[in-house]
Amino acid sequence: MALSEFALIDRYFRNCGMKRTDVRLGVGDDAALLDSPAGCDLVAAIDTLVDGVHFPPGCPAASVGHRVLAVNLSDLAAMGAKPAWALLALTLPNIDEGWLDEFAAGFSALARSHDVALVGGDTTSGPLCVTVQILGHVPHSQALLRSGARPGDLVFVSGTPGDAAAGLAVEQGRLQGAPDVAAHLRKRFLYPSPRMALGKSLRGYASACIDVSDGLLGDVGKLAQASGCGVELSYKELPVSEELVAAVGDVRARELALTGGDDYELCFTVSPSNVGRLRQDLPPERWGYSLIGTVREASGAVVTQNGNVMEFSHSGYDHFGK
């Protein structure tokens, strides 16, 4: 049975995600009506995943549903914002009800865990491509920007970047490893955890923040550039997971930590005067972040080991570059 566009929206997306009382009108009219809280800025981001570009052909549909929301949530985390509402534009080559069931389940589970309502969407036929637009809130003047870093600030990153790039290689059959190692890395690519609690908690501590989606070195470089500074990262302080080292060795692990994409960790800077308070209020071992470098005056992002600058050929994923 072919489902019409309207039946499709009704079946899969009308009850997707969380119910929220600030949704006056959700899926089903020409547009959604939403009740913005007073005292907050509205925070808006949009991100697209394209089949064969952002995920390999045959990738589990639940992962596609999870990731398209996760990449958007991660943008809000990087602003210190709390998410509220999402809109979904889904372009499908055909109606595969099994795929749609899984996609909606993956999307909905992550949405519910972050209290996000799906309030609107559009379904079209064409090559598989998924866009989510996310809306959230942050108290006036408290958003974390890329542009607030100053020379002398310390640079931190959450989690263990590089895992997702290795997980993609596992998913594509380009990398093997012990079953538990491979499963861990694959999960880090397929089901990333956006750092919503950390992002929100960094308000009042971090001077700048960006989410690491295109590779740590490239993304920290964007933060430094937006701040009119540069940054120096310490090679040996890069946090790499045991699983990543087990799968690819220490040298390649650090390379992936610097240049791999799809991690959705947060990279943030903190002024020296705030670092004591940060470590006390948000203990790094509990919140899962590491000191990896310092902001400097000279522009650019460099990695040093024993005082020597190291060369990396690829400083982050660029969809059209090189």
Add this chain to the structure above:
Amino acid sequence: MALSEFALIDRYFRNCGMKRTDVRLGVGDDAALLDSPAGCDLVAAIDTLVDGVHFPPGCPAASVGHRVLAVNLSDLAAMGAKPAWALLALTLPNIDEGWLDEFAAGFSALARSHDVALVGGDTTSGPLCVTVQILGHVPHSQALLRSGARPGDLVFVSGTPGDAAAGLAVEQGRLQGAPDVAAHLRKRFLYPSPRMALGKSLRGYASACIDVSDGLLGDVGKLAQASGCGVELSYKELPVSEELVAAVGDVRARELALTGGDDYELCFTVSPSNVGRLRQDLPPERWGYSLIGTVREASGAVVTQNGNVMEFSHSGYDHFGK
């Protein structure tokens, strides 16, 4: 010279659309920061155009830029809302700077004419596909919904639906006509005018409203269904343009007015007690709308001529149906 994703966003989209003082932070960070006005609902819609599905291959880039914003604006018009901010997700097979120049010009001109700021976006590589998410505002409890029609209400439509479907046929070389007629119809497809002023002005008059994007008969049927009613349209009252009749004859013109897509007109209902006030305050000849039928209790959308129900095989465009 290949442009990187970041240079591309910077060159084409950082200054696209209107500058607005309620944009605290626009294109260039992880997300935009926006200042919602008090006393209003936030109104949000999302729509995608896919190459070869929503526009023919080789369609002017300026038209793609115009239309992807117009279809979203039209959703806001149907809610009686005023647009404010847009986000753009652009998937491109390659960087064609001439195409991007034209696309951005088409988008920006329409955005400026409706006071819309482009506040965020994402560019990815893949098959040509464009998604816009639009945000706007409507005073609390004043939005026009699909669900407010009641039996006995009168049904109106703006403009002359059917022109865009004929214009698409001209664009694809499937329909010829006198040069001025062909140019008029083609323009109606390539550069539709969303009915923003009418939508906003209908607050307090219309009992229900929907935008006509998938065909008048199908869309008025959705309005009726959302209202728990049906609708009866009068075949001979359908407003068809002289150009459409000149190109395809009266019978086919009325068929296209009922079933053609891409018009982005407004179809709305008004209770008999409000019709006098509507006609006085918003004279139809100046605002460009026509009475075409009545809401009835029996479900479904029918067209009648001299008291007889007429059959139409295709009641609106459905991306996956049939």
